Amino acid sequence: MxxxxxxxxxxxxxxxxxxxxxxxxxxxxxxxxxxxxxxxxxxxxxxxxxxxxxxxxxxxxxxxxxxxxxxxxxxxxxxxxxxxxxxxxxxxxxxxxxxxxxxxxxxxxxxxxxxxxxxxxxxxxxxxxxxxxxxxxxxxxxxxxxxxxxxxxxxxxxxxxxxxxxxxxxxxxxxxxxxxxxxxxxxxxxxxxxxxxxxxxxxxxxxxxxxxxxxxxxxxxxxxxxxxxxxxPAFGWGAIAAAVWLGGLNVYAGQLATQGQALKRQMAARVKAVFPDLPVVVNPVQQARQQKDALAAGGPQAAGSGYAGLAQGAARLLAEVPAGQVQSLRYAPEELRIRWRDGGVPSSEAWGALQARAREQGLAVESGAGVLSVRMAASSSAADAAALDPQRKDPP
Missing domain, CATH: 3.30.420.380 (Nucleotidyltransferase; domain 5)
Known part of the structure; x- marks a missing residue:
């Protein structure tokens, strides 16, 4: 029918x-x-x-x-x-x-x-x-x-x-x-x-x-x-929700990374404005703290002959190093430590040229474990000390 x-x-x-x-x-x-x-x-x-x-x-x-x-x-x-x-x-x-x-x-x-x-x-x-x-x-x-x-x-x-x-x-x-x-x-x-x-x-x-x-x-x-x-099919909907959530999380992380880079550039500009003697700003917070500590310890002259002097010398020293090879910069008393990025350590030929430029500028350099240590050469340090203390007499 x-x-x-x-x-x-x-x-x-x-x-x-x-x-x-x-x-x-x-x-x-x-x-x-x-x-x-x-x-x-x-x-x-x-x-x-x-x-x-x-x-x-x-x-x-x-x-x-x-x-x-x-x-x-x-x-x-x-x-x-x-x-x-x-x-x-x-x-x-x-x-x-x-x-x-x-x-x-x-x-x-x-x-x-x-x-x-x-x-x-x-x-x-x-x-x-x-x-x-x-x-x-x-x-x-x-x-x-x-x-x-x-x-x-x-x-x-x-x-x-x-x-x-x-x-x-x-x-x-x-x-x-x-x-x-x-x-x-x-x-x-x-x-x-x-x-x-x-x-x-x-x-x-x-x-x-x-x-x-x-x-x-x-x-x-x-x-x-x-x-x-x-x-x-609650599991299927849960998987879709998780995928959407992960996608949103990735977008949010990208936005945070962009905001972080912009904030770092703003901080670097402000540190450069406050401390114009700094040749390059790699870590704004650390460098500003080190510069402040140097000023507090010895006044402007000590800062100029300490961190500022080493930073200026290091900037001239690394002028011919390709951009992007330096990862961080750290100042210790009488020493500036520069860490290379992965793959940025100079070759033996480039290292020889770097040592030659350092001697010309009165700097002593050492390299090890991906870190370049920059100090004032002994003769240069003595000359700086004499300039700071005119009444000082060297022993016979």
Whole structure:
């Protein structure tokens, strides 16, 4: 039989693996009229009906439903808010659930439902093995008609199924013999609820619902609907979030490095402005501290004949050294230590030329472990001392 739309109501989940499992069905013909097909074995459904589209709804006892009042969010933020609202209501961790939810209504409420991932995968496999392809599993209220006013409900296997709006509804367990109205007494319940008798005249009407806009996605159709959300692939989302976080961290680190270089250049300019005798500023903080200590120890003249003199001599000494070979500069009493960068140590030929220039400038140089030590030559030191103390007499 060719039908336009076939709908199935699944029985309670019992980890089934039997195509003879009984399901209730209804269909819509090409003329738009709905028919109730009663109860059929699942294996018979695919052989009896050739449908353009097939939908299935879960049993009300397997699918908790709720409506949550949420702020005006959309996309990932709305999904995160729904999962946060579902978590305290669920009896399982979010990682083991499939969660579906609808759009946010004008009153701020969002309808949601959740099911164990094991049950979802089991139903998907069984339906596929029976030759039935569904895009998702719907809440049972999705197949009920939408009333222009009030609510629409029916009773199935001791459960009350109620559709309260375009994309919202709920299920409620009713004890045997209990009155529908008494069981649904609530402040938000409307004055009028249309109850369908699914066993008699209203059997076809129970399948005729339209405009329901969300479902719980099956394994093959995860993410088909814009209003669905999966909690199962939490690890995948965590990996994506970690990648985004690492990318942002790298960008932030690059910004800090650029800011650090700019700050170092500003500090070097300020140190150069305060101590104009410095020929080159490699480590602004260290050189400023050393210059200050030299001034405090011996005054301007001592600074000029100590650190400043050595720095000026070292600058002239290294004038012919390619730029970028010096890593740091450190001043110790009567000695200036220059550390080469990796690979910047002069060759033996360049070292000989460096020693020759040092002697011409009255400097003594030593090299070891990647460090160049610059001192005033003995004769030069004596001349400086005599210049500082005119009354000093050298011993005979």
């Amino acid at each position: 060719k039908v336009d739309l076939l709908r199935l109501q699944l029985p309670p989940w019992t980890d089934p693996d039997d195509p003879t499992l009984a399901v209730r069905c209804g269909w819509r013909g090409s003329g738009g009229a709905w028919r109730d097909g009663g109860t059929l074995a699942l294996g018979e459904v695919a052989g009896r009906f050739r449908s353009r589209r097939c939908e299935a709804c879960l049993h009300p006892g397997d699918l908790p439903m709720a409506s949550f009042t949420l702020p005006p969010l959309s996309g990932r933020r709305l999904r995160a808010a729904v999962l946060g609202a579902v978590e305290p209501c669920a009896l399982q961790p979010l990682e083991s659930l499939v969660v579906g939810f609808g759009p946010r209504e004008a009153d701020g409420t969002v309808g949601a439902a959740w099911l164990g991932a094991r049950a979802m995968d089991g139903w998907t496999r069984l339906l596929r093995r029976s030759g039935i392809a569904v895009r998702g599993l719907h809440p049972p209220a999705a197949f009920l008609p939408l009333a222009a006013e009030g609510w629409v409900g029916c009773r199935v296997d001791g459960w009350c199924i109620v559709r309260t709006g375009r994309s919202q509804g709920f299920t409620h367990w009713m004890t045997e013999g209990a009155d529908h109205a008494a069981g649904l007494a609530a402040p938000e319940a409307p004055a009028f609820i249309r109850w369908l008798d699914v066993e008699e005249a209203d059997a076809a009407a129970r399948w005729s619902g339209e405009d329901w806009r969300w479902s719980l996605p099956s394994a093959e159709a995860a993410g088909v609907s814009g209003g669905t959300a999966l909690a199962g």
